[in-house]
Amino acid sequence: MPPFLAMGKYAAFVWPAYGISALGILAAVVLSMRAYYRAKTRLSAAERNQK
Amino acid sequence: MSAFAALLARDVRLATRAGGSAMLALAFFATVVTLVPFGIGSEARLLARIAGGVLWVAAVLANLLALDRLFQADYEDGSLDLLALSPLSFEGIAAAKITAHWLTTGLPLTIVSPVLALLLNLPVDAYVALVASLLIGTPAVSAIGGVAAALTLSIRRGGLLLPLLVLPLLTPVVIFGAGAVLARLDGIENGAIWLLAAFSVAAVLLAPFVAAAALRLNLSE
Amino acid sequence: MFAYANPKRFMELSGRVLPWLGAATAILFVLGLYLSFTAPPDYQQGDTVRIMFIHVPAAWVAMMGYGFVALASLIGLVNRHPLADVAAKQAAPLGALFTALALITGSLWGRPMWGTYWQWDGRLTSFLLLLFLYLGYIALWNAIENEVRAAKAAAILALIGVVNLPIIEFSVQWWTTLHQGESIFRKGAPLISAVFLWPLFVMAAAYTSLFFTLLMVRMRTEILERRARAIALGANA
Numbered sequence: 449m450p451p452f453l454a455m456g457k458y459a460a461f462v463w464p465a466y467g468i469s470a471l472g473i474l475a476a477v478v479l480s481m482r483a484y485y486r487a488k489t490r491l492s493a494a495e496r497n498q499k
Numbered sequence: 500m501s502a503f504a505a506l507l508a509r510d511v512r513l514a515t516r517a518g519g520s521a522m523l524a525l526a527f528f529a530t531v532v533t534l535v536p537f538g539i540g541s542e543a544r545l546l547a548r549i550a551g552g553v554l555w556v557a558a559v560l561a562n563l564l565a566l567d568r569l570f571q572a573d574y575e576d577g578s579l580d581l582l583a584l585s586p587l588s589f590e591g592i593a594a595a596k597i598t599a600h601w602l603t604t605g606l607p608l609t610i611v612s613p614v615l616a617l618l619l620n621l622p623v624d625a626y627v628a629l630v631a632s633l634l635i636g637t638p639a640v641s642a643i644g645g646v647a648a649a650l651t652l653s654i655r656r657g658g659l660l661l662p663l664l665v666l667p668l669l670t671p672v673v674i675f676g677a678g679a680v681l682a683r684l685d686g687i688e689n690g691a692i693w694l695l696a697a698f699s700v701a702a703v704l705l706a707p708f709v710a711a712a713a714l715r716l717n718l719s720e
Numbered sequence: 721m722f723a724y725a726n727p728k729r730f731m732e733l734s735g736r737v738l739p740w741l742g743a744a745t746a747i748l749f750v751l752g753l754y755l756s757f758t759a760p761p762d763y764q765q766g767d768t769v770r771i772m773f774i775h776v777p778a779a780w781v782a783m784m785g786y787g788f789v790a791l792a793s794l795i796g797l798v799n800r801h802p803l804a805d806v807a808a809k810q811a812a813p814l815g816a817l818f819t820a821l822a823l824i825t826g827s828l829w830g831r832p833m834w835g836t837y838w839q840w841d842g843r844l845t846s847f848l849l850l851l852f853l854y855l856g857y858i859a860l861w862n863a864i865e866n867e868v869r870a871a872k873a874a875a876i877l878a879l880i881g882v883v884n885l886p887i888i889e890f891s892v893q894w895w896t897t898l899h900q901g902e903s904i905f906r907k908g909a910p911l912i913s914a915v916f917l918w919p920l921f922v923m924a925a926a927y928t929s930l931f932f933t934l935l936m937v938r939m940r941t942e943i944l945e946r947r948a949r950a951i952a953l954g955a956n957a
Binding site for chain 3: 457458461462464465466468469472473476477480481483484487488490491493494495497498
Binding site: 664667674698709 | 863876890
């Protein structure tokens with residue numbers, strides 16, 4: 449295993465730590481952006497119905 | 500009879516009737532303590548070591564049982580609105596109900612605790628520490644629980660939310676309460692009982708005001 | 721400052737700021753990750769020290785997040801600032817996420833040292849309780865139907881929590897000294913040598929920037945949703 453990936457035999461701890469953090473952060477970003485665009489469409493639909 | 504005393508007496512009467520919350524709390528307390536040896540084995544030394552902690556955890560859980568109905572019962576049937584019109588302030592209402600809760604839950608648990616401590620092999624010289632810690636600490640449990648009950652009174656099934664809300668807030672009480680018993684077991688002075696007393700006094704003094712704010716909030720439409 | 725209070729101004733302002741904030745977050749993360757992986761292994765901890773670069777920032781944002789929720793709650797209760805409640809409500813899930821990440825990375829960081837995935841040491845235990853404080857706050861918001869009432873009740877809860885937090889931390893610390901076995905990994909983290917400070921600070925800045933970026937997005941979302949709901953209600957009137 450290349451030294452970078454092996455992380456001095458601590459690979460089983462370092463990579464999951466980074467992996468789970470990345471997943472959590474990505475999930476937060478994706479969910480927040482999705483909710484934002486959904487709210488935007490809902491608002492424009494509501495404004496159109498108003499007219 | 501002052502309005503405070505009247506409300507206090509009425510709540511105590513309600514809780515101590517057959518099937519009321521007082522009996523429920525005692526039964527729950529006894530049940531939890533009795534179950535523990537079945538879960539972890541009956542080795543005397545082990546039980547003696549954890550007795551203080553188990554009794555404290557059981558006491559907190561038993562206290563939580565009746566808390567969600569503390570204000571909710573009166574809120575649902577309109578009694579709380581009537582109480583709001585009485586000369587008693589919201590702080591007074593909260594203080595009366597919290598006191599009634601302690602008199603019918605915390606205090607009976609404290610009195611019964613030596614009997615259950617017997618089942619868990621607690622050394623006799625730790626009994627005073629146990630009863631003292633419960634006596635001083637259970638008012639804080641009623642107080643903090645009362646505040647949470649006031650916050651959640653408009654939520655149907657708010658009882659499910661209550662343990663989640665109070666858990667972090669009650670951690671110090673359990674730590675210091677059980678710590679006081681442990682100090683006696685280990686024969687050391689760790690100041691637990693004083694820390695517990697300080698926390699309890701603060702909680703009991705502040706709770707009526709915070710609960711009153713929550714009551715006012717929930718009753719304003 | 722309160723001129724920016726009204727939602728319309730906030731939407732305009734945040735609309736302009738957000739792209740920059742998002743870009744800054746991305747740059748900080750790229751830089752921070754580069755520094756984290758090029759830092760030398762620690763003398764004692766080896767490569768596990770790299771976990772510190774994502775654990776400590778997460779923990780820092782978790783704590784700052786709760787302070788933010790409490791501050792926004794206070795402003796909402798006292799000043800009736802219209803956006804304060806929205807800010808508090810949307811900051812909480814973010815804070816809870818970072819608390820969870822702090823717990824998970826803390827557990828993975830400690831495992832090589834302690835031999836177990838969980839240790840009831842002062843720091844992890846405090847963060848577990850912080851997570852409960854967050855979850856209770858979020859649950860209360862969701863459980864009360866009336867939006868205004870929920871905001872005020874949650875605000876009271878947040879203030880109770882923030883006042884109790886130092887007491888909880890103290891009691892947990894006191895408790896660990898009571899039951900301390902042979903714990904190699906004590907509360908005070910090993911002294912950090914200078915070469916680790918840069919990755920740590922940059923990652924901390926990245927995490928903080930991320931928090932505020934996402935908070936801004938979520939606040940904008942909430943404002944748009946409320947507007948849509950108001951129109952729908954008005955149409956049915």
